[in-house]
Amino acid sequence: MKLKYTVGASLAFGLMAGAAQAQTEIEWWHAMGGQLGETVNQMAENFNASQDEYVITPVFKGTYEETLTSAIAAFRAGEQPNIVQVFDAGAATVIAAQGATIPVETLMADNGYEFDREEFISGVRNFYADSDGMMIGMPFNSSTPVLYYNADALAEAGVEPPQTYEDFEEIAPALLEAGYAGMSASLLQWTMTENFFSRHNLPFATNDNGYGGTDVELLVNHPAIVDHFTSLAEWEEAGYYNWYGAGWGDNQNPFEAGEVAMWIGSSGSFGGIADRVDFNFGATFLPYWESVTSEPTQTFIGGAALFAMSGQSEEENAATAAFFDYLASAENQVFWHVETGYVPITTEAYELAAEQGHYEEFPAAEVGIQQLQLPSGENTRGYRLGFYVQIRDVMIREYSRIIAGETTAEDAFATIEEEANELLARFAQTQG
Amino acid sequence: MKRAAFGHIGFPILLLIPQLAIIAIFFYWPAGYAIQSSFYLEDPFGFGSTFVGLENYTRLTRSSNYMESAWFTLIFTSVVTFFALAIALLLAVKADKVIRGAKTYRTLLMWVYAIAPPVAGLIGVMLFDQSRGNLTQLFGMMGIEYRLGVNYWDTAIAMITVSIWKQIPVNFIFFLSGLQAIPRSVREAAMIDNPSGTRRFWDITFPLLAPTGFFLLIINITYSLFETFGIVDTIVKGEPGNNPMTLVYRVFVDGFRGQDLGGSSAQSVVLMILVLILTIVQFRFLERRIHYT
Numbered sequence: 001m002k003l004k005y006t007v008g009a010s011l012a013f014g015l016m017a018g019a020a021q022a023q024t025e026i027e028w029w030h031a032m033g034g035q036l037g038e039t040v041n042q043m044a045e046n047f048n049a050s051q052d053e054y055v056i057t058p059v060f061k062g063t064y065e066e067t068l069t070s071a072i073a074a075f076r077a078g079e080q081p082n083i084v085q086v087f088d089a090g091a092a093t094v095i096a097a098q099g100a101t102i103p104v105e106t107l108m109a110d111n112g113y114e115f116d117r118e119e120f121i122s123g124v125r126n127f128y129a130d131s132d133g134m135m136i137g138m139p140f141n142s143s144t145p146v147l148y149y150n151a152d153a154l155a156e157a158g159v160e161p162p163q164t165y166e167d168f169e170e171i172a173p174a175l176l177e178a179g180y181a182g183m184s185a186s187l188l189q190w191t192m193t194e195n196f197f198s199r200h201n202l203p204f205a206t207n208d209n210g211y212g213g214t215d216v217e218l219l220v221n222h223p224a225i226v227d228h229f230t231s232l233a234e235w236e237e238a239g240y241y242n243w244y245g246a247g248w249g250d251n252q253n254p255f256e257a258g259e260v261a262m263w264i265g266s267s268g269s270f271g272g273i274a275d276r277v278d279f280n281f282g283a284t285f286l287p288y289w290e291s292v293t294s295e296p297t298q299t300f301i302g303g304a305a306l307f308a309m310s311g312q313s314e315e316e317n318a319a320t321a322a323f324f325d326y327l328a329s330a331e332n333q334v335f336w337h338v339e340t341g342y343v344p345i346t347t348e349a350y351e352l353a354a355e356q357g358h359y360e361e362f363p364a365a366e367v368g369i370q371q372l373q374l375p376s377g378e379n380t381r382g383y384r385l386g387f388y389v390q391i392r393d394v395m396i397r398e399y400s401r402i403i404a405g406e407t408t409a410e411d412a413f414a415t416i417e418e419e420a421n422e423l424l425a426r427f428a429q430t431q432g
Numbered sequence: 433m434k435r436a437a438f439g440h441i442g443f444p445i446l447l448l449i450p451q452l453a454i455i456a457i458f459f460y461w462p463a464g465y466a467i468q469s470s471f472y473l474e475d476p477f478g479f480g481s482t483f484v485g486l487e488n489y490t491r492l493t494r495s496s497n498y499m500e501s502a503w504f505t506l507i508f509t510s511v512v513t514f515f516a517l518a519i520a521l522l523l524a525v526k527a528d529k530v531i532r533g534a535k536t537y538r539t540l541l542m543w544v545y546a547i548a549p550p551v552a553g554l555i556g557v558m559l560f561d562q563s564r565g566n567l568t569q570l571f572g573m574m575g576i577e578y579r580l581g582v583n584y585w586d587t588a589i590a591m592i593t594v595s596i597w598k599q600i601p602v603n604f605i606f607f608l609s610g611l612q613a614i615p616r617s618v619r620e621a622a623m624i625d626n627p628s629g630t631r632r633f634w635d636i637t638f639p640l641l642a643p644t645g646f647f648l649l650i651i652n653i654t655y656s657l658f659e660t661f662g663i664v665d666t667i668v669k670g671e672p673g674n675n676p677m678t679l680v681y682r683v684f685v686d687g688f689r690g691q692d693l694g695g696s697s698a699q700s701v702v703l704m705i706l707v708l709i710l711t712i713v714q715f716r717f718l719e720r721r722i723h724y725t
Contacts, residue, residue, distance in 0.1 A: 065689045068691075069688050069689070069691070072476050075477055093477075097475060097476070098479075099477075099479065100477045243582060244562060244581070244582065245579075245581030245582045245671075245675075246581065246668075246671035246673025246674075246675070247669050248671075250581060253563065387691070387692060389689055389691070390686065390690035393672055393690070396672075396674070397497075397674045400674030404583070426692070429482050429484070430473045430475045430476075431475060
């Protein structure tokens, strides 16, 4: 009796092992928590169900920073996953480490998939590419900063959503009168710095915004942004602009609670806001200063991309390529876009979403992608800067001080530029 | 007394090996590695590294931000240690006097000890939360604008309060058992000599509690320096911004968040040296004044 069980068990085990061997298993480390994580799991399940050669397992690794750190530690130990999700600010670290990842274009070509970078939306195409435009990372959750407004609050104050910061200055007193703070904003380094330079087509760093190599200096100490932050501090004093600290959600919550009339955040926040708020809301392009430019340009994508890590077997790389191909298909892009609010990355997917009537139902969901297709300029493709997480930390520290009145915008931007350039020089040294 | 001795040197060494091996693997090896990498600038993926000598250290002395963290850590450690000890001592002395329901009372006071630091931090954040926090609302009613995560010292107050609150039960347990170890006869004799409770406390009870107090002082300094990491992390939500940071949290931020391995290693070496100095000072100068019975 006992023997029978043992034989049965080992037979079953043998069968399972056989089944597992027939399928190639790959692992995908990501930073999508909560609702987004569920959508990621759904996409992985759909992929696994769509064919029987490959099995992908998504693993949630915490925040963007934690995911990158885990992947680096795993790489150094030779235990890296097949796919890792890396956020915009960490892109330079991964792309600079040639040999750590396989460029997505190479991966697809090696495995016999057609990959045309021209199919990608222009604001999406360049951020994770090298200086020749070859795409290294596969854009995944792509978003761009937009302005959300509480339509009920604006109607109550009898004002229109602002297109420029000059407009904002004009309507803020009416909103205050109606009992609302005018605006709050999350991740100022992204919404009011990186994309501020892109929106006004100003150079953000030397050497082609850092795409040309690690010999680069930040040009953040520009009169336009110094004036912008001086205005922010004044608006904060007047009650037009509210600052709730470095946390993303701390600045979003007051908008959802109806205390603040407008919020500058991510186009990817659309799904969450639509679920939670009970007022009518809309979205519009990221404002610009008319005094700086009369021809505002596009913004570039934030969010994160998927990188295929090297050092894996050919079968596993084939599985990764198959998954990327699946991911880029218009149907899956639309699924991701509709579920989360992140923008579709290809023109085809965008057209499909439009065909399905998604934007007629939710006009605000289209704003991000329209903004990514505004006229481009020399300085609108993004940036490639090392130790950029630390540089962002320096920025937000100084921004807090400006808004709190502890320092002036002039001094703060001089400090940011000095500390950032020291960090950039250090990063260049790590590459030497 | 008969002296026990080992016949051969090999045997005691054999007995020590497991312990030494653990220390070597989990302390000396990583510590040695930290010292080594503090002299290098390294690519995060480990592809290349450049020898930079003392650059990682001199950079710290130039950084006003690092110095600010150092000052904050000093203030933080002193305040947390002082209040965590003082409040626990007060509670222990009072609890020692309670006769009816003593057990329930003591258990309730010890309870907080069972809370993990991140949970304590989370509860603290909830109390101090910008919009929903009970304490924030209370301050608001008193006309004080309290803003966690925006105002540097407001955030510091939350960190300090939660850290003290978290540590009081540990200190309380030790002080209470220390108090109960003081012989009844000594107390009764003191009662005859001096009717003033305060005088009796400072002249008799406090000196007799000194060994416990000294032990707790070391434990509390270590706690404030290192173990408050979880609380700091929960309060700043992983976004340092313009918030106060302890030196240990900074090692994490620069090394694990910022991928600067050399700089972060140099910081941890500085911390190791600080702890070494602190330990020497405590044992050489402070412990001499303590009488063990």
